[in-house]
Amino acid sequence: MHDQMPATSLPKPAPGLFWNPFLQIFLTVLLTAAAQILLKVGADYSAANDSVWSWLGVAELGSWWTWAGILAFVASFGGWLYALRFLPLGLAFALTNGVHIFVPLGSWLFLGEHISLLRGSGICVIIAGILLLAQSVAKVEEKV
Amino acid sequence: MSLTAWVLVIISQLALVAGQIFLKRAMSRREHGGEKARGWIGTLTIGIATMTVWFLLWLGVMHQVELSKLMPLEGISPLLIVLGAAVFLRERLNWRGWAGVGLTCVGVLLVSAS
Numbered sequence: 001m002h003d004q005m006p007a008t009s010l011p012k013p014a015p016g017l018f019w020n021p022f023l024q025i026f027l028t029v030l031l032t033a034a035a036q037i038l039l040k041v042g043a044d045y046s047a048a049n050d051s052v053w054s055w056l057g058v059a060e061l062g063s064w065w066t067w068a069g070i071l072a073f074v075a076s077f078g079g080w081l082y083a084l085r086f087l088p089l090g091l092a093f094a095l096t097n098g099v100h101i102f103v104p105l106g107s108w109l110f111l112g113e114h115i116s117l118l119r120g121s122g123i124c125v126i127i128a129g130i131l132l133l134a135q136s137v138a139k140v141e142e143k144v
Numbered sequence: 145m146s147l148t149a150w151v152l153v154i155i156s157q158l159a160l161v162a163g164q165i166f167l168k169r170a171m172s173r174r175e176h177g178g179e180k181a182r183g184w185i186g187t188l189t190i191g192i193a194t195m196t197v198w199f200l201l202w203l204g205v206m207h208q209v210e211l212s213k214l215m216p217l218e219g220i221s222p223l224l225i226v227l228g229a230a231v232f233l234r235e236r237l238n239w240r241g242w243a244g245v246g247l248t249c250v251g252v253l254l255v256s257a258s
Contacts, residue, residue, distance in 0.1 A: 080167075081167065081171055081188075082171075084167055084168050084171040084172070085171040085172065085174065085175040086175070088229065088233070088235040089164055089165065089168040089225060089228075089229040089233060089235060090222075090225055090226035090229040090230065090235050090237060090241075090245070091235075091237070091241065093164060093222055093225040093226070093229075094222045094225075094226065094241075094244060094245045094248050097222060097248040097251070097252055100251065100252050100255045100256075104255065116258045118254055118257060118258035119254070119255050119258035121254055122250075122251045122252070122253070122254025122255035122256075122257075122258060123251065123255060124251075125247055125248075125250050125251035125254060126247070126248050126251030126252065126255070127251075128247050128251075129243075129244045129245070129246070129247030129248035129249075129250075129251055130244065130248065131244075132240050132241075132243050132244035132247060133240070133241060133244030133245070133248070134244075135240050135244075136237065136238050136239075136240035136241035136244060
């Protein structure tokens, strides 16, 4: 099995916790999850609105929740592009699966949705996968 | 699933992988600076355009195909990205990385199926 791309061949980010690419991936995941939930709230708002626009899918744009969701998506894309400057694509993309942890958790906390046993198991498996990915990064950095 | 739906699904997944590879190329070029950095905005634009194609195709497929049939494809997308990155960007994962990607794929499948 090949080793992961050596950390030395990757550019170094600016000093400071905020510029850590892993923190940026985490913020990307949080913002994407927040965007999904905000868009859901915006969609519910438009569903309650009985106008012609609600049938065309344009009514969502009348909700501030939807605009907040769009803003969160744009911000998450900024964080994603920043992280790609420093991290291998395969690793970074796999880490963004954390969205599948935070969307169900956020839906449970803010929308009162139920987390089934199957969904809970899926969340645990994703957490295990992300921990392994984090360990693989730590091992590579240790070697360097 | 009809043949058209299959073709659309395959093209959309290829667009996702290609789009992410273009984004990565653009950001790596920008970071290295100098001669290499030339044209990074063009590569970024191609990446964003390819991701837009993926998004629209995926929306189109979702209108035609039951979500339960599309779930496994959402689960394998991290694997496709890792393979694409290995081929086109020469990225390599150690066994922990592969196991992590595998587990996240299974986890996404379970969450999507619930």
